Amino acid sequence: MKHEMEIDGVEVTFSEGETILEVAQRHQKEIPTLCYDARLEPFGGCRLCIVDLEGARTPVASCTTQATAGMVVKTATETIEAYRKTLLEMVVSENREVDVDALRGYAAGELANLRDRYAVHTPGITGETSGTIKADDNPFILRDYELCISCYRCVRVCAEQEGDHAITVMNRGFDTQITTEFDGLLKDSACTFCGQCIHTCPTGALADKKALRHAEDTTQPRVAAPLPDIEKTRTICPYCGVGCSVDMLTKAGQIVGIHPAMDGPANQGALCVKGQFAYDFVHHPDRLKTPLVRGDDGELCEATWDDALDRAAEGFRKAHATYGRHSIYGIASGRAPSEAAYLMQKFIRAGFGTNYIDNCSRA
Amino acid sequence: MSNPLIDMQKPDVIFCIGTNMTECHPVAATGLKKAVARGAKLIVADPRRIGLADMSHLYLPLRVGSDTALLLGMAHVIAREGLMDEAFIATRTVGFDDFFEHISEWTPEWAETITGVPAKDIETAAIWYGSADKGAIYYTLGITEHICGVENVQSLCNLALMTGNVGREGTGINPMRGQNNIQGAGDSGALPNNYPGFQAVTEPENQEKFAAAYGREIDMEKGITKVTALELCGAELHAMLIDGENTLLSDPHRVHCEHALRSLAHLVVIDIFLTETAQLADVVLPATAWGETDGVCTNTERRVQRLRAAVPPAGEAKPDWWIICQIAQRLGFKGFDFDSPKPIFNELCRLSPIYAGLDWERIEKGEYQWPVPHKAHPGTPRLHEEEFINGRGVFSNVHYRDPAETISAAFPVWLTTGRRLQSYHTRTQTGRAQGIDYLLSEESLEVNPADIEKWQLANGEWCKMSSARGSITIKVKATNRSPRGTVFASFSFGDVPVNLLTGSGYDPVTHTAELKVCPVRLEPL
Ligand code: SF4
Ligand code: SF4
Numbered sequence: 001m002k003h004e005m006e007i008d009g010v011e012v013t014f015s016e017g018e019t020i021l022e023v024a025q026r027h028q029k030e031i032p033t034l035c036y037d038a039r040l041e042p043f044g045g046c047r048l049c050i051v052d053l054e055g056a057r058t059p060v061a062s063c064t065t066q067a068t069a070g071m072v073v074k075t076a077t078e079t080i081e082a083y084r085k086t087l088l089e090m091v092v093s094e095n096r097e098v099d100v101d102a103l104r105g106y107a108a109g110e111l112a113n114l115r116d117r118y119a120v121h122t123p124g125i126t127g128e129t130s131g132t133i134k135a136d137d138n139p140f141i142l143r144d145y146e147l148c149i150s151c152y153r154c155v156r157v158c159a160e161q162e163g164d165h166a167i168t169v170m171n172r173g174f175d176t177q178i179t180t181e182f183d184g185l186l187k188d189s190a191c192t193f194c195g196q197c198i199h200t201c202p203t204g205a206l207a208d209k210k211a212l213r214h215a216e217d218t219t220q221p222r223v224a225a226p227l228p229d230i231e232k233t234r235t236i237c238p239y240c241g242v243g244c245s246v247d248m249l250t251k252a253g254q255i256v257g258i259h260p261a262m263d264g265p266a267n268q269g270a271l272c273v274k275g276q277f278a279y280d281f282v283h284h285p286d287r288l289k290t291p292l293v294r295g296d297d298g299e300l301c302e303a304t305w306d307d308a309l310d311r312a313a314e315g316f317r318k319a320h321a322t323y324g325r326h327s328i329y330g331i332a333s334g335r336a337p338s339e340a341a342y343l344m345q346k347f348i349r350a351g352f353g354t355n356y357i358d359n360c361s362r363a
Numbered sequence: 364m365s366n367p368l369i370d371m372q373k374p375d376v377i378f379c380i381g382t383n384m385t386e387c388h389p390v391a392a393t394g395l396k397k398a399v400a401r402g403a404k405l406i407v408a409d410p411r412r413i414g415l416a417d418m419s420h421l422y423l424p425l426r427v428g429s430d431t432a433l434l435l436g437m438a439h440v441i442a443r444e445g446l447m448d449e450a451f452i453a454t455r456t457v458g459f460d461d462f463f464e465h466i467s468e469w470t471p472e473w474a475e476t477i478t479g480v481p482a483k484d485i486e487t488a489a490i491w492y493g494s495a496d497k498g499a500i501y502y503t504l505g506i507t508e509h510i511c512g513v514e515n516v517q518s519l520c521n522l523a524l525m526t527g528n529v530g531r532e533g534t535g536i537n538p539m540r541g542q543n544n545i546q547g548a549g550d551s552g553a554l555p556n557n558y559p560g561f562q563a564v565t566e567p568e569n570q571e572k573f574a575a576a577y578g579r580e581i582d583m584e585k586g587i588t589k590v591t592a593l594e595l596c597g598a599e600l601h602a603m604l605i606d607g608e609n610t611l612l613s614d615p616h617r618v619h620c621e622h623a624l625r626s627l628a629h630l631v632v633i634d635i636f637l638t639e640t641a642q643l644a645d646v647v648l649p650a651t652a653w654g655e656t657d658g659v660c661t662n663t664e665r666r667v668q669r670l671r672a673a674v675p676p677a678g679e680a681k682p683d684w685w686i687i688c689q690i691a692q693r694l695g696f697k698g699f700d701f702d703s704p705k706p707i708f709n710e711l712c713r714l715s716p717i718y719a720g721l722d723w724e725r726i727e728k729g730e731y732q733w734p735v736p737h738k739a740h741p742g743t744p745r746l747h748e749e750e751f752i753n754g755r756g757v758f759s760n761v762h763y764r765d766p767a768e769t770i771s772a773a774f775p776v777w778l779t780t781g782r783r784l785q786s787y788h789t790r791t792q793t794g795r796a797q798g799i800d801y802l803l804s805e806e807s808l809e810v811n812p813a814d815i816e817k818w819q820l821a822n823g824e825w826c827k828m829s830s831a832r833g834s835i836t837i838k839v840k841a842t843n844r845s846p847r848g849t850v851f852a853s854f855s856f857g858d859v860p861v862n863l864l865t866g867s868g869y870d871p872v873t874h875t876a877e878l879k880v881c882p883v884r885l886e887p888l
């Protein structure tokens with residue numbers, strides 16, 4: 001049988017194993033989701049992604065239902081849209097705040113965006129809120145469980161993507177809380193502070209504490225849309241050889257946070273504690289800000305670029321004149337960009353005609 | 364790595380040796396965890412009971428520095444059990460008959476006497492790996508940082524060649540690189556034996572090509588390695604340019620190293636911080652850091668990717684490439700009039716066959732893994748698919764050798780060194796990121812609780828640790844991760860300079876230091 005089905009009146013093809021949601025997304029259908037993260041096994045918890053399937057008695061969750069030949073699917077009938085709105089009203093009403101600072105995490109605005117799309121008023125249905133801020137002195141992860149909607153994305157990303165199984169679900173129903181084994185501090189759990197749970201959370205319940213230091217106002221919640229003065233720049237993590245892609249968040253000339261790049265070719269959205277949180281060495285007061293030259297008194301003192309470069313060149317010229325070409329050596333960096341390593345070897349080879357060059361891989 | 368990172372989720376049997384992947388390459392380790400969750404078998408060989416060992420189905424706690432013996436024993440079993448891939452051996456390799464004879468001698472029982480790993484477990488490991496449809500090997504510095512680093516790597520190649528676990532999805536011999544652009548530094552020709560793109564300097568053809576490109580004669584002889592260079596400082600070497608490396612903390616035998624750098628007439632260091640090494644320099648030039656400069660880096664799977672600037676430089680800091688150009692121009696060297704990194708990278712691509720199909724624009728999205736021999740080429744995620752670069756894979760008849768120093772009455776404990784998850788290299792970066800101290804504020808020596816008692820130490824107290832080269836004081840931490848008789852520390856903290864102790868020897872071929880093995884003595888303070 002051919003892999004063909006109908007979505008909103010249009011014949012489309014699908015490949016073996018694809019879910020209705022995946023097929024629909026490929027065809028630019030904007031089905032709302034909350035518990036869905038493309039990197040994780042489908043979960044089917046929030047039911048926001050339901051669609052009308054011909055022949056089925058009730059609507060089906062498109063994120064967990066595999067596409068089969070001949071299916072006829074409608075993604076946004078009036079009934080379905082009304083149902084979604086009611087679901088959202090219930091979710092939104094449970095939350096202390098829906099408009100959270102964009103710095104909380106990569107997906108922190110998802111719930112607010114859906115609320116806007118479905119024009120749900122806050123508060124719609126009034127009711128009790130669900131949980132509290134968990135006291136945890138770790139410097140990276142804010143655990144603001146009042147915003148938790150029990151989508152379990154954090155628990156699943158920790159288990160499926162990280163393989164760490166540091167957090168679980170405690171209690172059932174309304175009292176559901178995301179917590180560590182034995183309900184303790186993250187530090188005392190299997191948590192490696194990779195930050196993945198922060199960046200899959202659709203409400204900002206788990207949030208980037210370190211980035212929030214740069215929030216406009218850390219006490220008041222903010223509008224969910226990305227703040228206009230934050231820029232994102234795609235780059236590669238400066239640490240190990242895996243070469244994870246990250247988006248650097250910057251504001252007024254400062255790096256304020258890191259988002260994992262979900263489409264990073266080497267990491268597909270995964271990061272570790274170093275790539276996620278160890279970025280601010282760049283702005284440390286210890287950074288060298290001017291050239292230094294050793295003076296007659298034997299101390300290093302500040303110098304202009306011109307003087308320092310003259311001094312640097314002069315020393316090589318002297319060594320060359322006195323001891324010959326083979327008295328000069330270069331060591332390139334394994335952390336600087338390739339252009340630096342290339343020019344280091346060119347400096348030695350084109351400059352002195354030797355192969356007296358190495359890099360730091362031997363240690 | 365011979366295979367792409369994405370392959371890590373695909374093997375049936377994974378053999379990790381000398382790699383503390385969950386700490387040193389955490390994101391790569393997530394791939395392995397997925398493979399294991401899917402049902403793959405994991406074999407881990409490491410002197411320490413590291414995180415990976417806890418996840419493994421078979422853990423081989425070998426004595427530090429005994430890897431070659433373990434691998435010879437495994438090869439013996441694979442041959443004895445007839446688990447070879449005959450077709451692969453016949454069509455893709457040479458030297459198997461000699462090798463077959465060579466390994467007949469090295470039984471797992473013999474390997475047990477060297478490694479301390481029960482012969483039964485060596486057999487099981489060999490049978491699992493040898494029977495796998497897709498068997499993959501992963502290793503890091505635990506294999507290479509030995510005087511026998513070359514033999515260790517050759518031994519791994521032998522296993523992969525005899526079982527045909529090369530050039531297919533989910534197989535391969537995969538070293539993981541430690542620094543974000545250490546692969547790129549080698550690719551770019553910062554090596555004493557190779558021009559950019561691993562073109563041997565001893566090949567007349569290559570020499571001609573670069574003589575023409577650079578407009579001058581270049582030696583046909585290989586240069587000297589960094590290790591030799593440090594030995595010749597003050598004698599034959601008098602001036603050195605070091606870019607972004609904290610040689611003093613990261614290299615073994617710190618006293619020797621410091622003495623070497625001090626005896627230079629002229630030392631210029633380019634760095635982002637005033638590191639221990641920079642403090643010895645005559646001229647220190649402030650470089651732009653990550654996030655402040657555009658450039659290219661190549662990861663462990665040979666993927667060429669772009670680094671991008673997003674914030675202005677600190678103070679007057681300048682990009683490394685600019686600084687090197689300025690010095691070169693002052694010396695009257697030709698070919699250093701660059702005004703941005705783009706033409707520099709493009710020049711590298713033109714001169715390097717493995718990058719020939721690349722240029723600054725094409726690597727925008729990081730889609731290419733080298734070799735990319737021409738513009739229409741899609742890149743090479745998996746090496747050796749049809750054939751090896753040099754034709755056929757060669758078996759090596761390796762022999763086991765003891766480490767440069769072995770334990771004795773004076774130094775009765777094995778020290779082995781490495782990295783930790785929360786810190787990186789010499790901590791010039793992670794040590795200056797807020798919050799990291801919460802997770803790891805100081806270095807400590809990991810000692811087995813029984814040994815703590817034996818050497819009259821106390822958990823949480825300081826002890827004196829000495830080797831043939833010097834002594835340091837370090838806090839003791841009781842843990843069963845360390846086996847009896849072996850202790851571990853990282854070299855990341857300046858106040859605990861573990862590399863004052865290491866430096867017993869070097870691999871004679873690669874000149875990689877034996878950082879993983881150092882006999883020491885422990886005494887209470
Ligand atoms: S930071 Fe990482 S390891 Fe820790 S709970 Fe979140 S996902 Fe799990
Ligand atoms: S995020 Fe972690 S695993 Fe990824 S490149 Fe950086 S240091 Fe390596």
Ligand code: FES
Nearest residue numbers: 044046047049063
């Ligand atoms: S997105 Fe499908 S059930 Fe939540």
